[in-house]
Amino acid sequence: MTENQKLDKAVEALYSALTCVWEDNGNIMAEAVSDYVISVLVDTTGKTFSEVEAEVKRRVARAQTF
Numbered sequence: 001m002t003e004n005q006k007l008d009k010a011v012e013a014l015y016s017a018l019t020c021v022w023e024d025n026g027n028i029m030a031e032a033v034s035d036y037v038i039s040v041l042v043d044t045t046g047k048t049f050s051e052v053e054a055e056v057k058r059r060v061a062r063a064q065t066f
Helices: 002-017 030-045 049-064
Strands: none
Touching: 002 030, 030 049
8 A cells, every 4th residue: 555545545534534424313433433543544554453542542641631
């Protein structure tokens, strides 16, 4: 996968996550959106799901401390 293809996949995943419709009845679960984006990052970085998930959680925790 070229660097441009990796970037395209990452942008597509972020766009999908940011533009999904959140229904009152819970048809779309936040965890499913998160898992999808992490899966794309796994695909583009070559890291494991656990590694990417841990990095995401670390960054979220750091952002919430401000």
